[in-house]
Amino acid sequence: MSSKPATAKQLPQQGGLLSQPKAVWAVAFACVISFMGLGLVDPILPAIASQLNATPSQVSLLFTSYNLVTGLAMLITGVVSSRIGVKWTLLSGVVLIIIFSALGGYSNTIGQIVGFRGGWGLGNALFIATALSAIVGLSTSGTAKAIILYEAALGLGISVGPLLGGELGSISWRGPFFGVSVLMLIGFIFIMVMLPKIPKPKTRSTLADPFRALKFPALKTLAIVAFLYNFGFFTLMAYSPYVMGLDEHGLGYVFFGWGILLAITSVFVAPKLQARFNLAGSMGVMLTLFALDLVFMGLGAATGSPTLVIIGVIVAGIFLGINNTLITTAVMESAPVERSVASAAYSFVRFLGGAVSPFLAGKLAEWYNSATPFYFGGAMVLVAVIVLAVRRRHLAGIDVSHGH
Template structure:
């Protein structure tokens, strides 16, 4: 595969890929401005952490309907609807003068993201020239760039004002919307219309429910790092942006390059359990040294190494846990992971306020240890995931949902 042939893609592909970069930037974009928002709007860490909670809760619930919506509207209309919703609510968040308003508008942002990510990769695969593998590589590159760039962009814009990152997303997403509208060919609704209840029915499958519960518990550790660490760090928006840029860069590299190699050599399940154990240790170390900024900064970056591997391989585990349609299994998993894990950011902030800054990291570490135990309970039903296996297209296709 030559680089020149890989890069010779239709304009529609580049339009959707650009939108993917901006959508993934939203993951870490708000990290550098959490403390400035709290300081300027006189809010507590737990109140500001609700920016993550509302976003995740609505996105998790919305995952139950995205399949039904996209099967009725078609890929292009679903993409455009999601992009339009993000533009509106990110701009409204920037205009808000209260934490309550920002939290509410972040919920709308989560709805838009759910609609967008439901069809992003499918649009790239269907429009790309060359093989499906090339399209997936392009998509994963967009994912990696977006995750890594989010904190950096948020940190730089945050030096102007905490409102600037929200306005920046609105402008960039509007450009992506116009590009997608003009360049992406029209798509027809799918022949079979997906039912809203299918993802809930899918959770009757023990293997799928086990992996989903593992992800829910792991999210407690994930969002302790993401939503709480900026407060004890107590640095400028730019400094926090640089630290989380290191986190995002590590996450992107291990997600795309390291995870598939480990999976091919050892199998998904043993690697996930090992990486989760290492992540729990990282959280405990951060808890012990929570009063030392260098310990927290290094802990955040190191966490990115583990989170990238885990996100990718847990997604593979979801795809391999059941014979149900990938979209149905992914929606069920995302509903449990996002909606259930939405409490984690708020809880971390509340524990830090009510007790001390050490406790949130210890609680997050314990939750990740429980995630290892839950996954271990499925050692026999998930035996096929202990077999070394090459990186699959199904895994890449669900990475949007895993990392959004």
């Protein structure tokens, strides 16, 4: 697989977004299910805390263990895929998700769930890092449109996940865990049947490759920005359910609205912004708006107004959808290395932020008050904007590749 991305000039001659081989649709379908797993547990967080006598910070460890293992495992995804091939790496990741999500459903203590979520994170790492490079490599419509398809799968999964999680969670908090296991089994069948054998890279990846990739200033800049931005993202994902005062159904609908806006903006709005403005400037604006939105949620929590928090969560989907597509596109073009290596290096740093932030958000609420996690998350996102502004010269080459 060539690491050279398609340029803006090449795209008009290539197929449309929906003109994809069956293999791309198989991986995209599995991506939808995989990302459903991220939001599926959101509506049941308060129920888990209540039924297992756990604090919000203890329940947040579901996200911490998942993100920590995902981030660390990103370092080995290239090593694994270059030795057993893309197809078997994807299938291995899916099998791990099936096993550990089912074990999570059988758990009886918060410690067991946290541990099994870590195993789930290992499967997630093997799957998502390889899936992105597989979709880009197999797509007939060029890098930019392939990434939009990947982000569409992400948005669809994130939006449907909480809705399904709310329905299953209203029966039992165990329901969403078993739901993921069954859905990923369907994804396994799709990939097994529809994905052709993809030739292994001529050179095998090593554990050092992601670290070498981070030496490129553009990729390092994007990784740092994502690390900081994830403090805001996972404050929203892991902490906001506790201050909205809703049951499983209500939380499912709120995150469904958030996910729908995320999906729509990532597919339809982000490409237009990318074409009209430069990547760094567009990301800076979206991150600033997201930071202000987190402050708005904090004001809702401080004044005891769950309605303001609910509005803030749903509106955040607009900013996050646009930013996700912009930053993923930038990462794929940020370093002269294999796309899978660039994705692994970036994701390693990004998920470390996702590991720290959920637990810290819960602790900040325990130490201070319910608004503090939102204010802190907003402050970290603003620091990401500052980093982006200070180091934006390193992203100039990416903008040039888009015709700017």
